[in-house]
Amino acid sequence: MDYIDPHIHMVSRITDDYETLARMGCVAMSEPAFWAGYDRGTVHGFRDYFRHLTEIEPKRAARYGIQHYTWLCINAKEAENVALSRDVIAMIPEFLDRPNVLGIGEIGLNKNTKNECIVFQEHVDLAMRFDQQILIHTPHLEDKYQGTRMILDMLTSDARVNPSRVLVDHVEEHTVRHVLDEGFWAGMTLYPVTKCTPARAADIIEMYGPERLMVNSAGDWGPSKPTAVPDFIFEMRRRGHSEGLIRRVVYENPLTFFGQSKNFQFTPREDTVVSVG
Numbered sequence: 492m493d494y495i496d497p498h499i500h501m502v503s504r505i506t507d508d509y510e511t512l513a514r515m516g517c518v519a520m521s522e523p524a525f526w527a528g529y530d531r532g533t534v535h536g537f538r539d540y541f542r543h544l545t546e547i548e549p550k551r552a553a554r555y556g557i558q559h560y561t562w563l564c565i566n567a568k569e570a571e572n573v574a575l576s577r578d579v580i581a582m583i584p585e586f587l588d589r590p591n592v593l594g595i596g597e598i599g600l601n602k603n604t605k606n607e608c609i610v611f612q613e614h615v616d617l618a619m620r621f622d623q624q625i626l627i628h629t630p631h632l633e634d635k636y637q638g639t640r641m642i643l644d645m646l647t648s649d650a651r652v653n654p655s656r657v658l659v660d661h662v663e664e665h666t667v668r669h670v671l672d673e674g675f676w677a678g679m680t681l682y683p684v685t686k687c688t689p690a691r692a693a694d695i696i697e698m699y700g701p702e703r704l705m706v707n708s709a710g711d712w713g714p715s716k717p718t719a720v721p722d723f724i725f726e727m728r729r730r731g732h733s734e735g736l737i738r739r740v741v742y743e744n745p746l747t748f749f750g751q752s753k754n755f756q757f758t759p760r761e762d763t764v765v766s767v768g
């Protein structure tokens with residue numbers, strides 16, 4: 492089955508991963524900007540990273556027939572340096588017209604601090620001024636519930652934000668309902684140990700249905716599995732779910748969400764043409 496991985500960090504994966512993903516049916520992916528494993532020192536480091544995301548990865552992906560898209564921001568872990576964050580936010584518009592840029596992300600909270608909130612809101616303002624979609628990282632387990640609540644409150648208090656153009660990622664059983672109830676899209680991250688497993692994601696689909704829900708691998712340089720979306724497909728089949736339902740979650744929903752960006756120019760394979768929207 493053709494599928495789209497809406498959240499994966501290919502800068503930290505090897506080329507063999509592209510080949511494996513292509514063989515398993517991955518036809519497109521989106522890569523949010525994230526933390527490098529260390530705090531970058533200057534705005535120039537981010538400019539080079541954004542060049543990597545907009546010039547190098549699309550070419551690596553294209554060699555395997557995969558369409559690569561990206562999102563730009565400074566990560567919440569680096570938001571304590573508000574001055575540097577502001578320099579990065581001011582520089583991002585240089586890249587917004589590049590053909591694979593879908594919006595601003597993954598912005599969010601990490602430890603739910605005041606500075607993280609300031610930098611989050613300035614990113615949202617940037618997205619609104621440039622008519623961009625937003626991809627959001629919610630904190631890790633111990634801070635997730637409160638952080639998700641804070642993020643949703645900040646978004647809903649800005650009247651310019653259209654929830655149908657925002658994807659809130661890393662939802663789990665205790666946060667998914669809040670995200671969906673307020674009209675946002677929700678992403679479930681399939682990790683081997685933390686976040687959601689494929690089985691828990693299948694449970695959540697069974698409870699909430701497929702509307703505005705997606706799954707992703709969030710594959711990066713930590714313990715993660717780039718082929719986690721196919722694992723979810725197998726789990727759904729094992730439970731007897733229809734191909735149509737599975738396809739809605741792993742293919743049609745990402746197409747509908749990404750299709751709201753003027754830069755998303757997806758060409759489906761001939762045998763998989765579907766009408767979206």
Ligand SMILES: [Zn+2]
Nearest residue numbers: 523525597709
């Ligand atoms: Zn990520």
